[in-house]
Amino acid sequence: MPRIFSRYRSFMCLNYHPMSEYNHKKIEENWRAFWEKNQTFRTENNTSKPKYYILDMFPYPSGAGLHVGHPLGYIASDIVTRYKRLKGFNVLHPMGFDSFGLPAEQYAIQTGQHPAITTEQNIARYIEQLKNIGFSFDWSREVRTSDPKFYKWTQWIFMELFRSWYNKETDQAEPIETLIAKFETNGTSGIQAVSDEDTPRFTADEWKAKPEREQYEITLKYRLTYVADAVVNWCAALGTVLANDEVKDGVSERGGYPVEQKLMRQWMMRITAYADRLLRGLDTVDWSESLKEQQRNWIGKSTGAEVSFQIEQRVEHIKVFTTRLDTIFGVSFMVLAPEHELVAELTTLAQKPDVDAYVTAAKMRSERDRMADAKTVSGVFTGSYCINPFNGERVPIFLADYVLAGYGTGAVMAVPSGDQRDWAFAKHFDLPIIPILDGQKDIDKQADNTKEGRYINSGIIDGLTYQEALPVLVRFLEEQGIGKAKINYRMRDAVFSRQRYWGEPVPVYFKDGLPYLLDEQDLPLQLPPVDKYLPTETGEPPLARAEGWKYKGEFEYELSTMPGWAGSSWYWYRYMDPQNDQEFADQKAIAYWRDVDLYVGGSEHATGHLLYSRFWNKFMKDRGFVPEEEPFKKLVNQGMILGRSNFVYRLNLTVGGTVKADSGLQPTSKIPPVVFVSKTIKEIVEKSSGPQSFTGSADSDRVQQYLDFFENRLSEIKRDFVEKTPGTLNNLYTSSSAFTSAIHVDVNIVDNDVLDIQAFKKSRSDLENVEFITEPDGSYICGVEIEKMSKSKFNVVNPDTIVERYGADTLRLYEMFLGPLTDAKPWNTNGIDGVYRFLKKFWRLFYEEPTETRPGRWLVTDEKPTPAELKVLHKTIRKVAEDIEHLSFNTSVSAFMVCVNELSALKCNKKAVLQDLVVILAPFAPHITEELWAALGNEPGTLSYAEFPVFNPAYLVEDTIEYPVQINGKVRTTLVFSVDTVASDIEKEVLANEVVLKWLEGKTPKKIVVVPKRIVNVVI
RNA sequence: GCCGGGAUGGCGGAAUAGGUAGACGCGCAGGACUUAAAAUCCUGUGAGCAGUAAUGUUCGUGCGGGUUCGAUUCCCGCUCCCGGUACCA
Structure with missing residues (x-):
């Protein structure tokens, strides 16, 4: 009776506070419903407010659901989003799904279920999980790359790329018509284009005289997307091309079938046209230096020269690119990639068996293996020679698999005195090592790549320094017409075809062997139904299975699909205007949002997604579709969350006994009991039987106690085993070589490395009757290892259970509290109680602790704050604002803790202090702060658009x-x-x-x- | 192999211009409240040595050197771990 009365009274006395106890579940459910109902985070495309675009790299919706690693970046970006709103910005903060991909296809192959169905289910689960964490996404703008309404525009961009060429004169992409116009007026003369190597030269008249088909064929060599042969991992047994990921140690991961390097007709993207702009653009963006450095290295710009070596007694030349033209007189052999187009011609009859064997062996090695293997020297002599154009010397031509066909010209001039790899090769094949600079040291022991000193053995540059020699060499090259100064890029054109089902169809059909674009009104070209998601028996991609799938009922479609990165290369524009079916996005919306102000995602995308996106963006800018040269102004990589795996140790027991030959007993018929040993016991037993046993230490009593405990338990188990399974074969032996086996145990039934034994037994039916040798105190301690978070390691921690137990606010604060956003860090929940306690302590500033007989009273007063209280508040305001700007969220969480500790010590319950504190905490813990904001008498839901308190330095003097x-x-x-x-x-x-x-x-x-x-x- | 990043108490981490190393949290230990437990609150907590104690003192930021009045921070040389390496996304 008194309890009811006082609750009633406290409810009546105040404007709004139905809850005096911090009940995270109720509070969070209420506010999530409120936000959804009131569309609190819906963002408009035109307001007078300044815009701020905060983007998360959208996830691939895997079947395992969201794990705690995913939200790390999303929480960080959501904090910035909410902070920027409080600072008066109109913030675009959307979320969507990169929903084409291999895992869904694998699943479809296994189960026969259409990947669209599983993808749909996975997305539904992701959305539910994301909503539970209280992100302020504008869900009305969600996009999915596998939605035909979305990929219609991916296909449209592909078509625009096909309709464009790169004009080096204007340094931008232009419609193919401007190229044709040039052909019509001047032919190929004066054209500076990025194109295939084998473009024919012709005059305007010659052009006009060509038949239409031939004209079209010529333009194909200039377009920004084109068909060419590229090397792929071909697995004949699986009838498919494999991702490098799917190849382990030269064989397929699934099945262990052989994989060979094979050339295949592929759609390519002429990203190399943009190499220099991609490089220069890096200087204009606010990304981490390490990330920019990775991109620079990937693009790999090098300045050097291209030199032609005439093949002895033949008309053909071998072209090489070198950054050290000055070492040309030190060339003592030539190395070609085993795939080099001249290999067959260069191989002499005598060398043919060796060369054939070598080429075949090289095909079996992946590109990465070939590059990574620097220790073993391998190669083969072709039997042919070429001529060094600078001194007329004969240079033997070898093949070696460390030279890759796709890099530069696929040929390397070898200078053993200056290059360690060439040096090792020369030693191995007993080739001359010619010193070329008097500054080179110890070249009988190793190569010396110095540029110091003066040239020797070097013909026209003898006696010169590096600086003096270079112009002499380049002049010679150009005068003799044997080469030219050249800038080379390590980056290659990107392969854009995938022999897969679950990707965007390429909007192309073939007529008389030539590719043509679909009519624009026929977009989207939708994925056709197929009976199976496997390649055909003849090795064609799965789309070849689609029955009657022909363009206009007549022409063959392209059968490959687009790669995973296609949709993600432009998706941020779609968020600006996601429903538009006339354009990829309304130009007015693009003009307002322009670019991404802050992009948050994993560093594993450094060279993939982030280069392709910049490439497409630059292309779209050239063609006038978007305004900015760079799409992502500021970018941060959140660190990976590593899983903390737990192990139980299974005792390796064998059933034994002496079996008489005539006894008829089957030694294998008895299964030993399954016994798990706790970690400390396991370690002590292992050590005490090992070489360094415990002797005379202070611990020896404790050790003996553990050993006795272990022996007693083991005897008990043996006795039980004998009783339950009578017979002669009833002895149990522990293994001396491997005492125990460590087995992954689901981390969700382990708390602070202590196993929940009951839950463990219940988790699988075969574990019901297992035995445990625990610590003497009865607990079972698990082993620990830090590794990648993955379902197979049973270390995936799902955010749902944490949200359920502690609430989303605690999860958000805790993920931020773990450490700096950009660091990789192991996940463990050991500290989560501290964060939860903090929120309860924060709540205590507003509500008295409830007792058995009555709920806590509302404590907040309108008293004037003291200087000490204002100092605490403003210290925190400054720290938190600074930290958010620097994306240092772990330190702001501890600043909040310090602040609440200090305010509690000061017994401060003053509204003037607490209300500001609620606002600055709101970006981190939106639910509890909404609740308290309303309790303070503010209109519910207005917190998201309140004003961030202004720091006043006067309080801190x-x-x-x-x-x-x-x-x-x-x-x-x-x-x-x-x-x-x-x-x-x-x-x-x-x-x-x-x-x-x-x-x-x-x-x-x-x-x-x-x-x-x-x-x-x-x-x- | 190549490119990029990292390493600080028992644990996650702090020290944002080279200036008190270990903020904050976890864990642990002791205490208060309780029949008890949970929850909560209070105190202590890098390691060693000396001292009843207050305290003093030595060592200490992966390893080995260097620059500096002073180095977790800057430089040189290593070790180990992680990411990328072109069809995982």
């Missing part, structure tokens, strides 16, 4: 400073001085200090360093 006083760099005491004390006065007082005098021992200090407002150091 100090009039004294505590100086640490060091002797020889070690702090020995501290002294307090008023802020305006001059250095000489400080010095005087420091020298009079008794601690300092003690250390001086009567000597005069050598030096006294006084750093104003910082520190004093006395050097003795």
